[in-house]
Amino acid sequence: MKIFKFGGASVKxxxxxxxxxxxxxxxxxxxxxxxxxxxxxxxxxxxxLVKEYFAGNTQTFSILKELKDFHYNIANQLFDDKNYPIFNxxxxxxxxxxxxxxxxxxxDDFDFIYDQIVSYGEFISTKIVSAYLLSQxxxxxxxxxxxxxxxxxxxxxGRINWSETERIVSGKLKPFAEKNRIITQGFIGKxxxxxxxxxxxxxxxxxxxxxxWCLDAESVTIWKDVAGVMNxxxxxxxxxxxxxxxxxxxxxELAYYGASVIxxxxxxxxxxxxxPLHVKSFVNPEAEGTVVSENMAMANNIPCYIFKxxxxxxTLKTKDFSFIAENNLQEIFRIFAVNKVRINVMQNSAISxxxxxxxxxxxxxxxxxxxxxAFDVKMQTGLRLVSIYNAEETIPQEITNERNVLLQQKSDNxxxxxxx
Numbered sequence: 001m002k003i004f005k006f007g008g009a010s011v012k013x014x015x016x017x018x019x020x021x022x023x024x025x026x027x028x029x030x031x032x033x034x035x036x037x038x039x040x041x042x043x044x045x046x047x048x049l050v051k052e053y054f055a056g057n058t059q060t061f062s063i064l065k066e067l068k069d070f071h072y073n074i075a076n077q078l079f080d081d082k083n084y085p086i087f088n089x090x091x092x093x094x095x096x097x098x099x100x101x102x103x104x105x106x107x108d109d110f111d112f113i114y115d116q117i118v119s120y121g122e123f124i125s126t127k128i129v130s131a132y133l134l135s136q137x138x139x140x141x142x143x144x145x146x147x148x149x150x151x152x153x154x155x156x157x158g159r160i161n162w163s164e165t166e167r168i169v170s171g172k173l174k175p176f177a178e179k180n181r182i183i184t185q186g187f188i189g190k191x192x193x194x195x196x197x198x199x200x201x202x203x204x205x206x207x208x209x210x211x212x213w214c215l216d217a218e219s220v221t222i223w224k225d226v227a228g229v230m231n232x233x234x235x236x237x238x239x240x241x242x243x244x245x246x247x248x249x250x251x252x253e254l255a256y257y258g259a260s261v262i263x264x265x266x267x268x269x270x271x272x273x274x275x276p277l278h279v280k281s282f283v284n285p286e287a288e289g290t291v292v293s294e295n296m297a298m299a300n301n302i303p304c305y306i307f308k309x310x311x312x313x314x315t316l317k318t319k320d321f322s323f324i325a326e327n328n329l330q331e332i333f334r335i336f337a338v339n340k341v342r343i344n345v346m347q348n349s350a351i352s353x354x355x356x357x358x359x360x361x362x363x364x365x366x367x368x369x370x371x372x373x374a375f376d377v378k379m380q381t382g383l384r385l386v387s388i389y390n391a392e393e394t395i396p397q398e399i400t401n402e403r404n405v406l407l408q409q410k411s412d413n414x415x416x417x418x419x420x
Contacts, residue, residue: 038121228290
C-alpha cells in the first residue's frame with residue numbers, strides 16, 4: 001500500500017482538484033490511502049475566524065462568509081448538478097461552524113476551540129475531493145481520520161497515542177483499505193474525550209507518516225508545488241537547486257530547522273520502519289522529485305538555506321543580579337513549555353538568556369507577562385532567521401541582503417543567523 005499526501009496548494013481551486021484526479025487515475029492499479037489538507041489558504045482564514053471570535057469582534061461572520069464563498073465557488077465549478085449531495089454536506093458543515101461561533105466563549109479555551117473549528121478545513125476539503133472523484137468514476141471511500149488517529153489532550157499540538165492508533169488502524173482500517181481507495185484528512189485526531197485535536201500547523205505530512213507506520217506502507221509520497229526538496233526557497237535564493245536524494249537523518253535536520261517542504265515530525269516514523277519518502281511535483285508528476293531513504297545521502301554536502309520569517313527574539317536578565325544558572329533555566333523552560341512555545345535558537349551567558357521563536361501575538365503577550373515577574377525582559381519582533389546546513393565559508397550576499405546580523409550561532413553542521 002502507498003500513502004499519498006496532497007497539501008493545500010494542490011487543491012487550491014477547481015483545476016487543482018481535477019489535477020489530483022488525473023494523478024490518482026495514473027495510479028489506478030495501486031492500493032492507496034490519500035491524505036488531503038485544507039484547500040488553499042483556508043486554514044489561515046479559519047485561524048483568523050477563531051481569533052476574531054475570541055476577541056468578540058464583528059468580523060467573525062464575514063470571515064465565515066468568505067470561507068463559504070471560496071469553497072462553494074470550487075464546488076460549483078466541479079459539479080454541474082447543483083442537487084449533487086456534496087452541496088447538502090457543505091451546508092451542514094458550515095452550519096456546524098456557525099453554531100459554534102454563536103456560543104459564548106471562555107477565555108481559557110482558545111486552544112481547544114481552535115482545534116474544533118480549524119479542523120473543518122480538512123473535513124470540507126476531503127468531502128469535496130472525494131465527491132468529485134466519485135463523480136469522475138474514481139471509486140473511493142471517505143473516512144474520518146479521528147476514528148483512527150488518537151492523541152492526548154494537548155490541543156494544537158496533539159501527541160500521538162501510538163499503541164492505540166496502531167491497534168485501531170491495523171485492526172479496522174487496514175482490512176478496509178485493502179479493498180477500497182481511502183480519502184482522509186491530515187492534521188487531525190481525537191483525544192479520550194472524543195474532542196478533535198490537531199497535530200500542529202502543517203501537520204498533514206505527519207498524518208501521512210502515522211498512517212504509513214501503522215499500515216507498514218510501501219512508501220509515502222508528498223505532492224508539492226515544487227520539483228522536490230530544494231536547497232533553498234527559490235523565491236529567496238535565485239540559484240536554488242533540487243536535492244535528488246537525502247538520508248532520513250539529513251531530512252530530519254532540515255525539517256527540524258524549518259525547511260517548509262517536510263513537517264519536522266514526519267521523518268522519524270518512516271525511518272523506524274525504513275519506509276521511503278518521495279517528494280514530487282503535482283505540476284509535473286512524471287518528474288523524479290526527491291527520494292528520502294536510509295541509504296541515499298545528499299550529494300557533495302550541498303549547502304541548504306532555510307528561512308523563517310516573523311521571528312521574535314526574547315532576551316532575559318535576572319532582576320536580583322543572580323546568574324543564569326540551573327534554577328533560572330528550569331523556570332525559563334517551564335514558562336516556554338506552559339505557553340507551548342517552541343524555541344528555534346537559544347543562547348545564554350552568565351547574566352542573560354536569549355531565545356528566538358515564531359511570533360504569535362497572544363503567546364508573546366503572555367510570555368512577557370510571565371517572565372516580567374522575575375526577569376528584565378526585552379522583545380524584538382519582525383526578525384528573520386536563516387539556518388544554513390552544510391554552511392560554506394562564504395555566505396551569499398542575497399542571504400543577508402544588507403540586513404544587520406543580531407546574533408550568530410554555529411554548531412557542527414549548521415549556522416544560524418538572526419537578522420533585523
